[in-house]
Amino acid sequence: MNNHEIDYQLHGDDMQFVEVELDPEETVIAEAGSLMMMDDQIRMETIFGDGSSSNQGGLMGKLIGAGKRVLTGESLFMTAFTNEGVGKKHVSFASPYPGKIIPMDLSEISGKLICQKDAFLAAAKGVAVGIEFQRKLGTGFFGGEGLFFATLRGPGTVWVQSLPFSRLASRIFAAAPERGGSKGEGSIAGGLFDILGGDRK
Template sequence: MNTHEIDYKLYGDDMQFVEVELDPGETVIAEAGSLMMMEDQIRMETIFGDGSGKQSSFMDKLIGAGKRLITGESLFMTTFTNEGMGKRHVSFASPYPGKIIPMDLSELNGKLICQKDAFLAAAKGVSVGIEFQKRIGTGFFGGEGFIMQKLEGDGLAFIHAGGTIQRKDLGPGEVLRVDTGCLVAMTSDVDYNIEFVGGIKTALFGGEGLFFATLRGPGSVWIQSLPFSRLASRVFAAAPQRPGSESKGEGSLAGGLFDLLGGDRR
């Protein structure tokens, strides 16, 4: 293997974190800001690029950092290296309610395509890059745009997503249609396209959006039940929309009646 072999343990249910066990000299890479805790004798270092350790020049590192910037991630990544004589542990937490999914890239033909903010951490040697969507319709209406994350290597990587996660293994020619925001990840052999829902009434009043993500096998896909964008929109919709409204009885029958009649609550 070209990637460091790390062990791990998942904790929690809805707000998970992953504890990575490092042997002496082993390194794990992670998104900046994902650290939860780490033991003594682990050296933390901020680096340019994707953390795979394959860049040989400053320009290569700059290109790797630029790719990450395109996907909306930070220019930097953080490495955690065990410099002690025994095993040490470092833990990384998911940024919102959901699940952390361990992915063994050696069992996925060495490549995984996932949504832009899915990557959490990985063994050193895993390359974190970008995957361009070649179809115009997929890019404009796919929910994730033209660019998705690409994880390559032969080691462990950890991605996170919202709600409950289900893996679906598709046979040759088998088709699965999902909401565009619910797609978390897929293997490289899955054909990904966007399909119009069809029917004016369904499109306008169905509440499910205008497009489906159409996934055609063979390959594996991972689906999330609660995309972060959906959670954020519900929280924003429920939040007070003007200063002081949180103390004026919002959500109550009396508050709604005052709004309806145009009454002054002061």
Template sequence: MNAHEIEYKLYGDDMQFVEIELDPSESVIAEAGGMMMMEDGIGMETIFGDGSGGGQTGLFGKLLGAGKRVLTGESLFMTVFTNNGGGKKHVSFAAPYPGKIIPVDLSEMGGKVICQKDAFLCAAKGVSVGIEFQRKLGTGFFGGEGFIMQKLEGDGLAFLHAGGTIHRKDLQPGEVLRIDTGCLVALTKDVDYNIEFVGKVKTAFFGGEGLFFATVRGPGTVWVQSLPFSRLADRIFASAPSNGGSSRGEGSILGGLGRLLDGDN
């Protein structure tokens, strides 16, 4: 294997974190700010790009790799955690919002997985974190993720995070699945990904489901999330007092009574 051979354990249900076990000299890469806790003997180093090498050497090569991450909206830097001790050590990474952590063994997925640009959490050192351009104009403009998505390449373990409940769907050759554009988390390289108009103008504007679906065609594997963070954020924003929502518990039995006693109309 080119990537480090790490072991892991998931903790929690709706607010998960992953504990990575590192043998001496093994490393794991993660997004800046994703670390939850680590044991004594693990060293941290901030680097450009993902540290996978990828044939790029020198300052220009490192800047090019880091620049690709900027295009996906990620930080210019990543952090490498290395076991500098003599025995097994553990480092943990926490999910940024309620949802599930998805372990993906790239060696079992053809060496490549394409995902949302904010889905990546951490991976074994040696996994390449790059960009995937959507060549079809319809997918680029209306796919919810723009022209650029993130791609993970290599033969090691990578960990993705998504909101709500995660469903893995293994598509048979020619099998088609239509997904809300925000609910598609990741797909393997063999899946054909496109965007499809909902079909009827009335349904598009008044159906509440958006104008477009993500259409995926097998063979391959896709991961779907039940609660995209953007959908959760929109509901919270709409309920905020400054946007017409109420700061009181609208679902509680005292919600209406409290407003009445305070003179709210």
């Protein structure tokens, strides 16, 4: 399967969303819950896996891929958005957490990107979304990075979140006064304000 070459535009600053432009019959895949808005004549389809050629190896291959996603706490399914109209259409995705959305062209980084498992937001259809196991258990347990990472393979554009939930939660937790956090002047809400770059007066 050839990867779809998709145009896009980023909007916003620390609460960004990405607007993807789809030519007729172009498709973008995304994690469940990331859709912000879309034009008419875009068909939404729930797919088992990511729809890439690497996950089309029969029922057993799909089940193995699904099992890996379950281990990481991810959904078994993704959503594919396809332009079924005659002109260009737009679909937008937003990160559920504050932070930047970072576009990456996999063809420029040897065709593979490893990231936090909840950092993946969306990708051009044809990109394979899998997982990678942290072989050093001590690093996984005590280094704070976890045992599993997401792997994105193939040529094509992917969009990842710069502050996935695991990192946001750990920063809020560290700022809590019960944990000895000094940020936020004694409140978790204040700590979150500082974490996100607020300027206290």
